Amino acid sequence: MKTAIVNGQTISPDAINFELDRLVRFYTSHGMTIDEVRTNLPKLQEKALDQAIGAKLLFDRANQLDLPVTAKDVDAEVARVVSQVGSEENYKKALEAQGITEEAFRKELEKGARVNMLVNQACAHIDDPTEEEVTKFYEAHKEEYVTAPQVLCQHILIKVDDSDLPEKKDAALVKIREIRERIVNGGDFAEEAKKHSDCPSGQQGGSLGWFGPGMMVPEFDKCAFEMKKGEVSGIVTTQFGYHIIYKADEKAGGAQTLVDVHDQVKDLLRHNARGQAMDAFVADLRANAKIEFTEVDEHKCSCGHDHGDGHKCCGGHGHHHDDGHECCGGHGHGDGHACKCGKHKH
Numbered sequence: 378m379k380t381a382i383v384n385g386q387t388i389s390p391d392a393i394n395f396e397l398d399r400l401v402r403f404y405t406s407h408g409m410t411i412d413e414v415r416t417n418l419p420k421l422q423e424k425a426l427d428q429a430i431g432a433k434l435l436f437d438r439a440n441q442l443d444l445p446v447t448a449k450d451v452d453a454e455v456a457r458v459v460s461q462v463g464s465e466e467n468y469k470k471a472l473e474a475q476g477i478t479e480e481a482f483r484k485e486l487e488k489g490a491r492v493n494m495l496v497n498q499a500c501a502h503i504d505d506p507t508e509e510e511v512t513k514f515y516e517a518h519k520e521e522y523v524t525a526p527q528v529l530c531q532h533i534l535i536k537v538d539d540s541d542l543p544e545k546k547d548a549a550l551v552k553i554r555e556i557r558e559r560i561v562n563g564g565d566f567a568e569e570a571k572k573h574s575d576c577p578s579g580q581q582g583g584s585l586g587w588f589g590p591g592m593m594v595p596e597f598d599k600c601a602f603e604m605k606k607g608e609v610s611g612i613v614t615t616q617f618g619y620h621i622i623y624k625a626d627e628k629a630g631g632a633q634t635l636v637d638v639h640d641q642v643k644d645l646l647r648h649n650a651r652g653q654a655m656d657a658f659v660a661d662l663r664a665n666a667k668i669e670f671t672e673v674d675e676h677k678c679s680c681g682h683d684h685g686d687g688h689k690c691c692g693g694h695g696h697h698h699d700d701g702h703e704c705c706g707g708h709g710h711g712d713g714h715a716c717k718c719g720k721h722k723h
Contacts, residue, residue: 378390378393378672378673378674379422379426379670379671379672380393380426380429380670380671380672380673381426381429381430381668381669381670381671382668382669382670382671383430383433383434383437383666383667383668384437384666384667384668385667386433387671387673388426388429388430388433390673390674392429392432392433393422393425393426393429394425395429396424396425396426396428396429396432397421397422397425399428400421400424400425400428401414401421404421405592410591410592411591411592412591430663430668431655431659431662431663434659434662434663434666435492435495435496435659435662436488436492438495438662439488439491439492439494439495440488440491442495444491444494444495446487446490446491446494450487450490451483451486451487451490454486454489454490455468455483455486458486496651496655499654499655499658500650500651500654500655502654503647503650503651503654504650505643505647506643506646506647506650510646511635511639511642511643511646512635514642514645514646515635515638515639515642519632522632522633522637522638523630523631523632523633524628524630524631524633525589525590525630526589526590526602526627526628526629526630527587527588527589527627527628527630528587528588528601528602528604528624528626528627528628529585529586529587529624529625529626529627530584530585530588530601530622530623530624530625531566531567531570531578531582531583531584531585531622531623531625532570532574532576532578532583532585532597532620532621532622532623533553533556533566533569533570533573533574533576533579533583533620533621534574534575534576534579534617534618534619534620535549535550535552535553535556535573535574535575535618535619535620536549536575536617536618537549537618537619538618549618549619550612550619552573553612553619553620553621554612556569556573556621557609557611557612557621560609560621560623561609566582566583566609566623567582567583567584568582570582570583571583575618576617583623587628588601590602594615594616594617596613596614596615597613597615597620597622600613600622601622601624604622604624605624606624606625606626606627607624607625608623608624609621609622609623610622610623610624
């Protein structure tokens with residue numbers, strides 16, 4: 378795995394995978410399919426390394442300046458994380474699962490808050506977009522503001538693997554047929570999912586939330602979009618095993634008006650401007666840094682997010698600026714400016 382030595386310190390594979398995960402999450406949330414992620418993975422990995430270098434330089438610069446961060450600032454960051462994970466109990470469980478004490482985590486949040494202060498200082502001269510600029514951008518990119526159809530589904534999975542013995546596969550098929558029969562005869566889909574599904578979503582009644590075309594494996598995707606609202610599918614076989622799908626709702630795609638996307642466009646323009654300011658700021662830091670490239674053994678991460686190359690990412694907690702720009706130090710893709718992967722042109 379390619380990495381960099383920045384001012385004598387090697388950037389870890391975890392740091393690069395963290396940035397790669399943020400890129401993948403950003404692009405998949407903006408319509409990129411996993412197949413497109415796989416195709417563009419080398420470019421995304423290069424971008425992730427570039428952002429990890431920027432993150433390192435920003436962290437170092439923020440530490441040099443020793444920008445003041447109060448306990449109240451860190452408390453606010455902790456409250457944001459607690460809100461993200463749902464409860465204080467979940468927050469403590471997450472820290473325990475990662476093997477980190479609350480004190481150590483607060484120190485990391487303090488570092489992130491210091492970087493956010495540095496970023497906000499570097500972008501202090503950026504004005505909000507005018508209404509004229511918002512309208513002009515929308516008119517020039519109107520064809521990009523078209524929503525894809527979406528479906529809201531629940532599913533139940535009984536896992537089977539290609540290496541399983543025929544007897545095990547047969548037993549799994551019998552089990553899911555029995556589950557489906559109970560459901561079509563009036564049984565509660567969510568309760569059956571909680572009791573029997575081998576997917577983690579089972580604990581939420583099998584809910585997959587809203588998703589668009591290409592976000593699921595092909596067999597599942599085809600069935601989910603061809604079903605009628607309120608239907609229970611037949612048995613769907615995928616690489617993961619046997620599924621039953623319930624289609625709870627659907628949304629048709631279509632063109633969005635300026636009213637629909639006004640705030641989104643305004644945020645994008647603001648993020649673009651901040652991104653350009655941060656590009657210049659980080660470029661100056663890079664010009665005064667010693668950066669060498671080297672190869673290290675790749676570390677496989679385990680947070681559960683698919684990068685498209687088959688391994689799971691490290692996830693972690695990013696730090697957010699007031700405008701929603703996510704930063705773990707880097708000026709990355711929360712700002713909406715164009716990636717060299719060729720998918721999004723904003």
